[in-house]
Amino acid sequence: MGIFSRSKKKYATISVDRSVKTKPKQEKISGLWVKCPSCNEILYKSDIENNLKKCTNCDHYFVMSSKERIDLLIDQGTFVEYDKDMISVDPLGFPGYAERYVQTQEKVGMKDGVLSGTGTMNGIAVSIAVMEFNFLGGSMGSVVGEKITRAIERGIDENLPVIVVSTSGGARMHEGILSLMQMAKTSAALERLRGKGLPFISIPVNPTTGGVTASFAMLGDVNISEPDALIGFAGPRVIEQTIKQKLPEGFQKSEFLLKYGMLDVVAKREELKDTVARILGNLL
Template sequence: MLKDFFGKRKKYASIPNEQAKMDVPEGLMQKCTSCNKIYYRKEMKKSLHVCPNCSYHHPMTAWNRINSLFDPESFQEWDQGITSGNPLGFPDYEQKIAKDRKKTNLNEGVVTGKGTINGTLTAFAVMDSSFRMGSMGSAMGEKIARAIENAKNESIPFIIFTASGGARMQEGVLSLMQMAKTSIAIKRFSDKGGLMISVMTHPTTGGVSASFASIGDYNFAEPGALIGFAGRRIIEQTIREKLPEDFQTAEFQLKHGQLDKVIHRHDMKSTISKLLEMHQNGGETK
């Protein structure tokens, strides 16, 4: 009996074949999509969803991100009730939105609000790629623009974590208009001396990368994040050249001056906290 018990534990850890995978209780384990190592989900969560073996940064939900950065019970959500409509009457769009709401417990692919990071009050927006792949529609653009406006009115910094496949095709040109709306809101915020920190996570592409994601006072990214406008194959077909293997990665963008820093997720809170403290103290830290 004991031999069988410990044998199963060993099998769960190594997962040598398909039968072993079937024996693992659902939801208990998680496999790294980069190195294929398997870990207990609790272990991965404790590591902020960074693989302990290869340091691959797995996607985080919006609320996991908030909980990893903000002081306990300090975050206050804004505009939770703003949701997507179907202005173009796109077939099955409402059903797809409803399905994502049920899956993610979010009304839209971005959460906005304010809270304190190591005691410093800041406005915040975080995109969740599990909701329509973080695609930017009218509701998302409205929530982000309002968050920036609130930051301006309250004279507090604004931080955004981006993760998006681009514009939401079901909303057509109304989706593309959000690029201009959010960028104008940031310009007004900047003109009043506001501090904006943008952190691009995997992936940040399309209209999001070409608008608010790239115009912060500080532009950061997580390791290995895909950052770009058009897809790799489209660019290669257009210029008829083979692109570098690391093209559009965060490291490639840093090397070519498009980012200020690539920050490991374990260092994210301390780095942002130091920046907030520095600007709050007029450029000096304790």
């Protein structure tokens, strides 16, 4: 057979192990009731909200909005929001993106997928950015990258420590290479912050995946997460199919990452603010 002969087999195939769960359980929230995806208990929505978005039966952690995160971490009445009206201009003209973008803005009540500003944490002044998973799956587009970069630069200009709470499905495919560029931009800004001797606390929470994990989410001087949070680059199913091996129990969960050095602290939600403030007090 000549070296330029065409192979009869035109396509590669990947076998799928149907025993591997491909979709996580969804949190079903409707009206007054919440069904816990962990214990299947039916609970009052108000009880969950009054319990720091945790199941009152099994302590499952529900996803918090960016505003709820700010209320959790920042002293009451001290948060000042910046870059509130920054929006994407749909740089690629991606089909359907403009319409979905506007619909998401109306549904979530935000212009894009991150809330940023300054405030105090147990009296310590900080620059903070919190990603919003309900905004297109927390995907990192040009606006998300720019607002996080500005939050870091605000820390540099005002001599403040920087905190970023990450939750994301990865890069926003609707913006192509411009989305991927945010990985380099945010990382470069963090290097400037480090050069000034200011601390960066990264708080990746459930879920944090893709390009966000591969850039600023894992570049903290201290990386902190919550219990049972999914943190990784590619999903477990994709990894198993690629390496043809069964992954260890708890792979990509926060406790697993803590054990193997990818995280420094796993803190309960009710202890997260005090834990971060105590670390900042030791670093400043």
